[in-house]
Amino acid sequence: MIIGFIGLGIMGLPMATNLVTAGHDVRAYNRSPREFSGTVADSAAAAVTGADVVITMLPDSPDVEAVVLGPDGVLAAAAPGTLLIDMSTIAPATARTIADAATEAGFRALDAPVSGGEQGAIDGALSIMVGGAADDFQAAKPVLDVLGSTVVHVGPAGSGQTVKAANQLIVAGTIGLVAEALTFLAAHSVDLEPAVAVLAGGLAGNRILDRKAAGMIAHHFEPGFRIDLHHKDLGIVVDSARAAGVTVPLGAVAAQLMGAARAQGHGSLDHSALLLVIEALSKR
CATH class of the missing domain: 3.40.50.720 (NAD(P)-binding Rossmann-like Domain)
Incomplete structure (x- = not known):
């Protein structure tokens, strides 16, 4: 064609x-x-x-x-x-x-x-x-x-974008939880690589652990998908949820955290750099 x-x-x-x-x-x-x-x-x-x-x-x-x-x-x-x-x-x-x-x-x-x-x-x-x-x-x-x-x-028409908004909601929330888990583990002096390996093998396993955790541990945030774009996508989620009368409390928190990452100057980094916000909040 x-x-x-x-x-x-x-x-x-x-x-x-x-x-x-x-x-x-x-x-x-x-x-x-x-x-x-x-x-x-x-x-x-x-x-x-x-x-x-x-x-x-x-x-x-x-x-x-x-x-x-x-x-x-x-x-x-x-x-x-x-x-x-x-x-x-x-x-x-x-x-x-x-x-x-x-x-x-x-x-x-x-x-x-x-x-x-x-x-x-x-x-x-x-x-x-x-x-x-x-x-x-x-x-x-x-x-x-x-x-x-x-x-x-x-x-x-529009259904593809609605499913994508749901996808971005899940991805942002999962990145946030992985960031919290890594910060929590590091605070307790746990060896992060084997900890991630065992988490990935159980019910907590997910593709963020598989694809992003190693870079998060090493603090390598070369953009595969930039924080600026995920911030935009979560705005779509929040606006679309409001229009439909749907409550997304965890999504709203994820949107605020992604906005904070952008405000802190991390917009051009990979969305896994949400870890930097969690670490800053934890003074790590």
């Missing part, structure tokens, strides 16, 4: 590269120049003109709205009938707005945010939660299967 890909960030670049490796003709655009094995376009409009599929992988709701709905955006430059797959993490309400505008313009639209971090993107092993029409999901699945090992249709 001819795929227009917009957004070559930490996640987008390996995703687009995997599509090239799979044999697709990928024409990509990024606001700042990036080296890329496919075709580099000089504008979003150039990337999507003549495309069968357009994928957007952008930081936030306003970015997606500008790229898709703007005067030189996807709906203006691509042909009606094109399949638009937004894989960014944005507000569910924005995803529905995008889908409505795309449908009115004769496009097919899916919201398909991902989980799995940079390594999942590199390995083509992302978890992809997809909202939109079932027929459009089936049309997109050959492309999505290149990018993810778990690709699931979860409901109508």
